[in-house]
Amino acid sequence: MVLRTISEGLSDAISDYISSNPASKSNHENASQYLPGGNTRSVLYTSPFPITFVFANGITLSSADGCTYLDFLGEYTAGLFGHSNEQIKNAIQDAVESGWGFGGVGVWEGQLARRVCERFGIERCRFTNSGTEANLMAIAVAKVVTHKKKILVFGGAYHGSVLAFPSTELQSPLNVPHEFIVGPYNDIKYIQSLQKDLTITNDLAAILVEQMQGAGGCHAASPEFLQSLRELADNTKSILIFDEVMTSRLHPGGLQSYHGVKPDMTTLGKYLAGGSSFGCFGGKEEIMKAFDEGRSDGGLVLSHPGTFNNNVISMRAGCVALEILTDDVLVEMNTLGEGMRKELNELCINYGVQERMWVTGVGSLMALHFGERKEGDDFREYVEVKDKDAEDLFWFWMIENGVYLARRGFVALTIEHRKEHVERFLEVAEGFLKTWAHVFR
Structure with a gap:
């Protein structure tokens, strides 16, 4: 029938x-x-x-x-290497055999940081356990260094479990309580209109955007839209953050490399530790030096602890993963x-x-x-x-x-x-x- x-x-x-x-x-x-x-x-x-x-x-x-x-x-998107890549399997086994949970610095986090920074054109970075954490840290440091409060995001965006914006009218009730402005995605006229609103531009700390909205239906931003965000950030002295947790796998150097629009900060995650827990935020040295506990210039020092930020398995697997991913x-x-x-x-x-x-x-x-x-x-x-x-x-x-x-x-x-x-x-x-x-x- x-x-x-x-x-x-x-x-x-x-x-x-x-x-x-x-x-x-x-x-x-x-x-x-x-x-x-x-x-x-x-x-x-x-x-x-x-x-x-x-x-x-x-x-x-x-x-x-x-x-x-x-x-x-x-x-x-985190399983980019499949379920049983032999090289990643061996790297994890090596990490297990050498012991884990040192409670101290290991050799692999510095090597992974070099690989990440060189691949994505990032000057300095820090590791986290997920893309959610990476975006939370990027927003937090942006507010601290700019001394401003408002964060511009876009309807349809998903930046993590406490940073979800299904539409311009709807936010997740679990979102962290920042002062979010939720604008329409890929709308250049809207961005131009913001330039005239001093109540926003005078207090804009950061612009957080995916160059293609993953959870929002795989809609890609136009190069013109991304350039308008770069101009808005420059004009307001706010920090442009590209969430490349998903999109960094879409082009060597990430979509920012493809479009030729350079953010101030980038967040990463998903596949970059070969399938193990991982997140990363980084960007310009002038921003990231706030996390340098050893600085001697008397400048701002922020604390970024995290038990598993440098977990041996993720660090070791990540180094091998980036070697595989030519x-x-x-x-x-x-x-x-x-x-x-x-x-x-x-x-x-x-x-x-x-x-x-x-x-x-x-x-x-x-x-x-x-x-x-x-x-x-x-x-x-x-x-x-x-x-x-x-x-x-x-x-x-x-x-x-x-x-x-x-x-x-x-x-x-x-x-x-x-x-x-x-x-x-x-x-x-x-x-x-x-x-x-x-x-x-």
């Missing part, structure tokens, strides 16, 4: 999912007795329950129910992603659903959108375009056919992906369109 509506298809897909994953269901129920929602990382929750994984290798994931999936989520390797992965996104959009056009389903992104990162597309308006806030039922149905379809991605349609390739893996994704996606395109039109 041909299903007539997306809601009918979604209902059946959920029933099939439940019956096919009894072990995952049981694990979720058991975990829920101790963990609210059955998890300790909200982005991994999916209704009616998430898949429980027990093993990973290369680009495959194996579930508690004996299913194997091609991994197109890539640990939300410019050629990075370019090859992003070129594969560009082709994949192009072919997905061509499928949508071929099936006549391009106004209801489309793909945005840069390089190896992309997001599938389901909703009402407006011509020339790809930069609306992500929350405005969603057709949740269609988005969910697509996810269940991909899962049923052995392809794992984020429920929200987010895809991140790894250096382990090859053309044949992308072709399998496209094959399964086309199967979805063959079945459901008539409903989208």
Whole structure:
């Protein structure tokens, strides 16, 4: 029988999912007795329950129910090296065998700092445990050194679990209590209007922006927008912070290198420790010297403790990870992603659903959108375009056919992906369109 509506298809897909994953269901129920929602990382929750994984290798994931999936989520960009890179595995083993938790300085943090600074054109940096911490520290030091309070961010941005701005009208209730100004993303006219508002410009400490909004739907900023932020920062003597936690993998030197717009500070994280916990903030020496406890010029000294800032495993794995990730390797992965996104959009056009389903992104990162597309308006806030039922149905379809991605349609390739893996994704996606395109039109 041909299903007539997306809601009918979604209902059946959920029933099939439940019956096919009894072990995952049981694990979720058991975990829920101790963990609210059955998890300790909200982005991994999916209704009616998430898949429980027990093993990973290369680009495959194996579930508690004996299913194997091609991994197109890539640990939300942190799994850039796949699940079993031999060189990173050896580096972690070396770190374990040499002991960990020194409570003192090790040899590897200085070496990793050199590699990070040279790759991204950063003068000085400090390490943290996550991108969230890196952004928190960057904002904090910006306020201290500028003696100002306001922070300009943008609707659709995600800078960490306590720095989330789903839209210009909506902030996470868990956000830290800074004086945020939430502007529309990629809107040059808005930035120009701010120049005239002295109540803002006179007290603007920092501008924090992603050059492509990852969690916000993989929408990329225009070079003109980024340049307007550089000019605003210069005119207001505020600090321009590029959040490259996700985007640093999209071009050698990060997207700031691609666009040729230089920030005052950069935040990093995700993949840079080979999959281990990691974050980094850094920038101009005149800013970062505030963390130099040994300075003798009588200037400002800030304390930045953190038990695991220099944890041996992350430091050692990070050094090896940056050796593996040559410019050629990075370019090859992003070129594969560009082709994949192009072919997905061509499928949508071929099936006549391009106004209801489309793909945005840069390089190896992309997001599938389901909703009402407006011509020339790809930069609306992500929350405005969603057709949740269609988005969910697509996810269940991909899962049923052995392809794992984020429920929200987010895809991140790894250096382990090859053309044949992308072709399998496209094959399964086309199967979805063959079945459901008539409903989208």
